[in-house]
Amino acid sequence: MQQKKWWHDKIVYQIYPMSFADANNDGYGDLKGIIQHLDDLKELGVDILWLTPFFASPMEDNGYDVANYYQINPLFGTMKDMDTLIAETKKREMYIMMDIVANHTSSEHDWFKESKKSKDNPYREYYIWRDEPLFNMHSTFGGSAWEYDENTKQYYFHEFGVGQPDLNWENKKIMDEFVKIINFWMEKGIRGIRFDVIQLIGKEIDKDIHAYGPTLHSKVRELNLRSFGRYDAVTVGEAWGDLEKAIEFTNPEHHELDMVFQFECTSSTCDYTRYHKFTPKPINMKLIKDILCKYQRGLNDLSWNALFVENHDLGRCINKFGNEKEFYLESAKAIAIMNYFLKGTPFIYQGQEIGMTNIVMNSIDEYRDIEIKGHYQELVLDKKVLTYDEFMKACYQEGRDNNRTPIQWDDSVNAGFNKGAPTWIKVNPNYQTINLKAAKKDPNSIYHFYKKLIQLRKNETYKNTFVYGKFQSYLDDLEHVFVYTRSDQDNQICIVVNMNRYEETITLPFHIEKVLLQNYESVSKMQTQTLRPYEAFVYTYKK
Missing domain, CATH: 2.60.40.1180 (Golgi alpha-mannosidase II)
Incomplete structure (x- = not known):
């Protein structure tokens, strides 16, 4: 018999703070902007607000390069603003889920600044340093995964950007640091955690093992035991893998995580034998069906599924799975029905509920994503394996910036995201027709459909069944x-x-x-x- 949890019947709504709402009109979304729209989220019917990283950061990767886990990014506000947000969500019987980046930090973090000073610095072993690059390792964002440091004459490892050095989880002090970090935020009233690329913290670089290293699960169990497991928090891991790996993470007897995101569906529209998301391929709905069924049966009464079709790293679901040009309303609603009546916890990404779409950028210069910039340099300029037009087409279909354009609140300047200041990224020009204000007035809108869907899932007659x-x-x-x-x-x-x-x-x-x-x-x-x-x-x- 599956043990019931407080969050099993909840709906999660993901917020990308930079792009949600800009209360102080500086071009970047902020915490006060989220606070101003809490009633809109309550009206939609969602319960848990997952915020992507809001910590101090130089923003090389939009916050996934953390410079201080105990400070709020000044772009987003202050700790007082965060305390207010937590209190205001609690008033509305809603909860905050934070995003913990445990695989790496920013190169601006004090740990790394100390680590670079000398080979015998106490923080040297917080990161992965070697005399020579190993195994010709390649960064996820393009180029080498090793960066030379002139001061200490060694290379440090970065799975992602040059400014995102990987932490050395073989150093037990890293575990202690993250236990303290998580407990700090749990004490503040955070009720959930999404762990970024959690499958990487057990890596063994000298053996060329990156994901799912032999000590991974023991590390996650220790984190559970010493931090979030003490607070009955809901947890979900970004853990690229297969069903067996999902079971290992989420089996309640293992005391690790509650859910993991499976990316087999969302990554099936890319050719990973070539240039990953920059070589898109047609959708195979039979494969999508089979994958969804596999996870439903595989996790069924054992653990729990995370149900999602969008997040900050993916294109808009209507462009990926639906038919924006011919059957915009119908396909957006069909995607919602297909996904959100499965067994598991629904995750809705900001703007998905109003049918926001991918954006056409006029040139590569309009993109802001470090992944796009890195692969453009590598695939188009250096290796010349893709043409400029091929790369731009791929970015439109699969690029991460598609889901990072400002939320389209209404048809006023900058879609109501702010009062007119230049936005950090381009606003999708279709905001004049696709926006929340218009959607609320149209009873046949995607927005009202999502409200009905959520209400049906929560209907007392059917809730337990769903x-x-x-x-x-x-x-x-x-x-x-x-x-x-x-x-x-x-x-x-x-x-x-x-x-x-x-x-x-x-x-x-x-x-x-x-x-x-x-x-x-x-x-x-x-x-x-x-x-x-x-x-x-x-x-x-x-x-």
Whole structure:
């Protein structure tokens, strides 16, 4: 019997503070901007607000390069602002989840500044230093993963940017430091943690082992025991891997994490045998179905799934999985039904609920992402394996900046993100038609659909079924149609989704008793029916 947790029935909403709301009109989002919109989030129906890193940082990687884990980035505000945010969310029966970057710090962190001073500095072993680069290791952001330090005549390792040196988790002092950091924030009232690239902290560089090193799980267990596990916090790991690795992390008997994000679906639109996200490939909906079902069955009564289709590192889901040009509303709603009635915790990324889309940049200079800049240098300028046009097309399809443009609150200047100051990144020009203010006025909008979906998940009659009910898939051989049920002793509910731009004729596994949610005006009650493009609905049935 699965042990019930306080967060099992909650909806998580991810906030990218830089792009959420700019209260002081300096071009960057801030904590006061989040506070000003808490009632909008409460109205949507979400419960837990996951904030990407808000710590002091030089912002080489938009906060994922932390210079001080105990200080608020001045761009975002002050510690007083954070205390106010925590208090105001609590008033609304909402919670804050923070983002902990434990694999690396900024090169501006005092630990690294000390580490660079000399080979015998007490902080030298906080990082990974070697006399020569090993194994021709390549940085995720392009170029070598080793950077030479003229002062000490050694190289330091950085899995990501040059300004993001990797921590040496073989040094037990690193564990002690992060226990203190996490406990500090738990005491402040944080109720959840998302761990950035957590699979990397067990690396053994001298053996060319980066992810899932032999000491990884013992380290996560120790973190649990000494920090967040003492506070009943909800945890989720960014842990690129497969089902078996997800089980290892989330099996309750292992006392590690509650959930991990699986990226098999979202990364299936890139050719990782070539140039990763910069060589996109067509979506395979049969593969998406199979992956979703695999994780539903694999984690089922054992642990817990994190349900997501967007985050700050991915393109917009309507561009990745849907059909922005022909079936904008229908496909956005179909994606939501497909994903958020599965068993697990829904994660909604800011702007997803109003149907924000990828952005067309006019030139490479308009991009801000360190990953895009690094790979442009490597793939286009240095190696010349992609043309400028090929690279720009890939950035539009898969680039991280697609999800980092300012939230489109209304049709005023800068989409209502601020009062007119130049924004740190370009505002999507379609804000005049795609924005929250317009969406609230339109009862058929994606926004109102998300509200209905969340309300249905929380409906007292059906909530227990959607949260804990058994998952079963049907019509598995169909390429574009996804049919599954959620059932328990109280309800039998069927979810039907056509993820095709063409009609699909199917025979439903069960007769329709009552339609609970649909993305077209009406639903045929016939058991054999022709589904319209991107048609999706949820209904009850009796066996």
